[in-house]
Amino acid sequence: MGFRGRDVISILDFTRGDLEELFGLADYFSSNRRSYKLLEDYVVALAFFEPSTRTRLSFETAAKLLGAKVIGFTSEEGTSLAKGETFADTIRMLDGYADMIVVRHKNEGAALYAAEIAEHPVINAGDGKQHHPTQAMLDLFTIWKLFNKVDGLVYAVVGDLRYGRAASSFIYGLTLFEPEKVYLVSPPLLRARPEVVRVLKEKGVKYEEKRSVEEVIGEIDVMYVTRVQKERFPDPLEYERVKGSYRITLKLLEKAKDHMKILHPLPRVDEIDPEVDSTRHAAYFTQARFGVPVRMALLSLIVGVKP
Amino acid sequence: MSPEKASLTVSKIRDGTVIDHIPAGKALAVLRILSITGKEGLRTAVLMNVESRKLGRKDIIKIENRELSSKEVNAIALVAPTATINIIRNYVVHKKLRVEVPDDIVGILKCPNPTCITNKPREHVVSRFKVASRSPLVLQCVYCGTIIREDEVEKLLMA
Incomplete structure (x- = not known):
């Protein structure tokens, strides 16, 4: 299918071949870091209805390095949404100004709805607890760079698998490849949602639900850790019950394989001990840096230009 | 009778x-x-x-x-x-x-996920479900991915 002119709503809309094409170009941008004029005549709108640091800034950096003009907002305050304008009308307006719209919103399905309204491509930068496809793209790219492959590895996805869109999208992304096994590690309250588990089953991925990382630490090649998504808990008491229920420490890592790498979409709160940052296992800051070349590759492929 | x-x-x-x-x-x-x-x-x-x-x-x-x-x-x-x-x-x-369950169920059922975009007031998004399985009946919200089963359908009918 390729990326040209397409919306990016879920990573499941793409094939392994699409992602490999993306990785190839991201790799190029990663080793040839400079300004380009590939998107010189384009305007990219960043419509962040929900807070963001990395995703917004890496999209902005990516667009600017490609020569595009960037417009947008970073919260509903300061826009006419505060006056009661609908999401739909805001998207219609941006569609008139920009050639691509990057949307983040707290409601699941907002990006798909935006794509139905807009004529220009819409990129989902996170819709509620559901999808975060560009995060999954850079997560998989990081693994592809670190291991030269995504297939054949044993993964543990750790943390808030219920409300975490990065975790869900990463699991979806793995189903496009051939992982050896995927452990879903979470407190019982934060298990992966039925629709996520359903995709694992449908695609025939070997998976197992576990309660603690200790059970699998010696077996895994990649540990994907996520934060408990405080902002998505309908009941604050429920959050209090699970917060701090898992923590990656130096002691835990004593039992890990030498080459085991830890990824985290960030921000982290207390789920990875800062002492872990300086170990050979920590790959989350490298991962965050790859956000720029991966998003450069994505924007270029959607427009249909290559360096 | x-x-x-x-x-x-x-x-x-x-x-x-x-x-x-x-x-x-x-x-x-x-x-x-x-x-x-x-x-x-x-x-x-x-x-x-x-x-x-x-x-x-x-x-x-x-x-x-x-x-x-x-x-x-x-x-x-x-x-x-x-x-x-x-x-x-x-x-x-x-x-x-x-009768046969249609592939797309549009505007008939309310999505049970309160944070689904179809439940956002004033946005006028029409709910849409696709059939994930016919027997047993399993439906999935096209917007938020929420799965609903046969026994939940009746209570999700829009008035």
Whole structure:
């Protein structure tokens, strides 16, 4: 299918071949870091209805390095949404100004709805607890760079698998490849949602639900850790019950394989001990840096230009 | 009371639709799917829990002067998969139809996920579900991915 002119709503809309094409170009941008004029005549709108640091800034950096003009907002305050304008009308307006719209919103399905309204491509930068496809793209790219492959590895996805869109999208992304096994590690309250588990089953991925990382630490090649998504808990008491229920420490890592790498979409709160940052296992800051070349590759492929 | 006796108590309709073999107790849910509230002025007979050779007990609905569209017919399958539809013209059965859950279920069910975009006030997004499995029936919200099962469908019908 390729990326040209397409919306990016879920990573499941793409094939392994699409992602490999993306990785190839991201790799190029990663080793040839400079300004380009590939998107010189384009305007990219960043419509962040929900807070963001990395995703917004890496999209902005990516667009600017490609020569595009960037417009947008970073919260509903300061826009006419505060006056009661609908999401739909805001998207219609941006569609008139920009050639691509990057949307983040707290409601699941907002990006798909935006794509139905807009004529220009819409990129989902996170819709509620559901999808975060560009995060999954850079997560998989990081693994592809670190291991030269995504297939054949044993993964543990750790943390808030219920409300975490990065975790869900990463699991979806793995189903496009051939992982050896995927452990879903979470407190019982934060298990992966039925629709996520359903995709694992449908695609025939070997998976197992576990309660603690200790059970699998010696077996895994990649540990994907996520934060408990405080902002998505309908009941604050429920959050209090699970917060701090898992923590990656130096002691835990004593039992890990030498080459085991830890990824985290960030921000982290207390789920990875800062002492872990300086170990050979920590790959989350490298991962965050790859956000720029991966998003450069994505924007270029959607427009249909290559360096 | 046998179905024959039941038919004695309700006169035949001249033109319209008879929905037969509705699982017992589901007639009101079928009426909700068809948006029939009684205020439309249609002469409608609702028989509930009558004997049936096929189902043990069943519900029947007779609606005068309204022929159901195939879209309406298929939506009925969500709550009454065994239902049979007879379109009546001039007292005789003009057409017999079987119901089948449509691939896309648009604007009939409310998504149970409160943070789904289809539940956002003032946005006017029409709910849409696709069939993930027909037997057992499993539906999935196109917008937020939420999965609903057969036993949840009835309570999610929009008024």
